[in-house]
Structure formats: structure tokens, C-alpha cells
Amino acid sequence: MPPGRRHDRDRRPPAAAHLGRRRRRAVRGGGVKSADRVLDVGCGTGATTRIAARPASRGYAVGVDIWEPLLRTAQKLTAAEKVANAWYQVADARVHLFPRCGYDVIVSRGGVLSFADPAAAFRNLARALMPGGRLVLVCPRSRSGSDRVRAVLDGWENVEVEKYDRVRLVTADRSRRAPEVD
Numbered sequence: 001m002p003p004g005r006r007h008d009r010d011r012r013p014p015a016a017a018h019l020g021r022r023r024r025r026a027v028r029g030g031g032v033k034s035a036d037r038v039l040d041v042g043c044g045t046g047a048t049t050r051i052a053a054r055p056a057s058r059g060y061a062v063g064v065d066i067w068e069p070l071l072r073t074a075q076k077l078t079a080a081e082k083v084a085n086a087w088y089q090v091a092d093a094r095v096h097l098f099p100r101c102g103y104d105v106i107v108s109r110g111g112v113l114s115f116a117d118p119a120a121a122f123r124n125l126a127r128a129l130m131p132g133g134r135l136v137l138v139c140p141r142s143r144s145g146s147d148r149v150r151a152v153l154d155g156w157e158n159v160e161v162e163k164y165d166r167v168r169l170v171t172a173d174r175s176r177r178a179p180e181v182d
């Protein structure tokens with residue numbers, strides 16, 4: 001390898017920093033505004049939830065995850081980082097009764113590839129997104145990622161998929177998917 005290339009590689013940030021930067025860019029790409037209500041699905045320990053909560057200074061971000069111990073860690077990290085408008089709830093995205101039109105932005109980092117049944121989860125989530133809301137799916141632009149994104153969006157009306165760096169940014173109008181009756 002030419003010396004220059006080795007030098008460049010050695011100067012790359014550690015993987016964790018790189019991932020963190022991508023995550024921040026994804027959430028910023030989703031355009032979280034100050035009054036937005038954000039739902040982070042499959043939030044894990046809440047790193048994305050906290051990133052989304054900061055620009056939503058007059059709104060809030062709620063992280064949901066199926067695994068409660070992760071949320072306890074998320075709470076602790078949120079308190080340590082003094083993020084006052086982020087909180088967490090145990091929920092299975094496939095079946096949880098999310099508030100109808102309760103969110104302006106739904107973000108999920110890793111959910112599309114790691115949920116057991118992402119199509120069921122995102123079908124259920126459709127009711128929770130405001131018409132014209134944004135769905136931000138952070139997943140690799142691999143073939144399996146593409147297949148999963150397609151499956152997740154199956155049946156969502158009026159979706160526009162934008163590529164955003166190595167993530168998929170989806171602008172969604174979920175109005176026709178939302179059940180008429182709660």
C-alpha cells in the first residue's frame with residue numbers, strides 16, 4: 001500500500017466516533033425542528049433519542065424498545081447528559097398502541113435490519129406519524145437493507161425515499177394507512 005494511503009487510514013476516527021457522526025447526520029437529515037415530537041423505535045440505550053431531543057427544544061423525543069434493561073441504561077445516560085426532553089418506554093413496535101398522529105418524526109436506527117418482523121412493526125407505526133411527517137430509517141445501503149426498506153414501506157402511501165449518505169431518509173405521508181378508528 002502506498003505510504004500516503006496508510007497514513008490516511010491511520011488518521012481515520014475510531015469506529016465508534018464514525019458511527020456517532022453518521023447517526024447525528026442522519027437525525028439532522030431528518031430535519032428535527034424545535035417543536036417536533038420524535039419517536040425513536042428500537043432505541044436501545046437511547047443515543048439516537050438524545051440526538052433527536054436536542055434540536056426538539058420545545059418538543060421532545062420518546063425512545064421505545066422491547067428490552068427493558070436497555071432503557072434503564074438509557075435513562076441513566078440521559079440524566080448524566082442533562083437531556084431534559086427525552087424519555088423512554090418499553091414497547092413492542094409490532095403491537096404497541098401508539099398515539100394516532102402522535103409524532104412528527106419517527107426515527108429508527110438499526111430497526112429495519114434487526115427487528116424480527118420489521119414490516120409488522122412499521123405497519124403498526126404508520127398510525128403514529130402525522131400526515132407529511134418524516135420517517136428516518138438508518139440502515140446500510142446494502143441489498144438486504146434495500147429489500148427490508150421496501151418491505152417496511154410496502155403499503156405506505158406517498159412515500160419519497162431519499163438517499164442520505166449511508167442512510168435512507170424517507171419522507172412519508174402516512175395518512176391513508178392510518179386506521180379510521182382507534
Ligand SMILES: C[S@@+](CC[C@H](N)C(=O)[O-])C[C@H]1O[C@@H](n2cnc3c(N)ncnc32)[C@H](O)[C@@H]1O
Nearest residue numbers: 042043044065066067092093094109110114115
Ligand atoms: C440494532 S439495535 C439498535 C439500537 C439503537 N437504535 C442504536 O442505534 O444504538 C435494535 C434494537 O431494537 C430493539 N427491538 C427489537 N425488536 C423490537 C420491537 N419489536 N419493538 C421495539 N424494539 C425492538 C432491540 O431490543 C434493540 O435494542
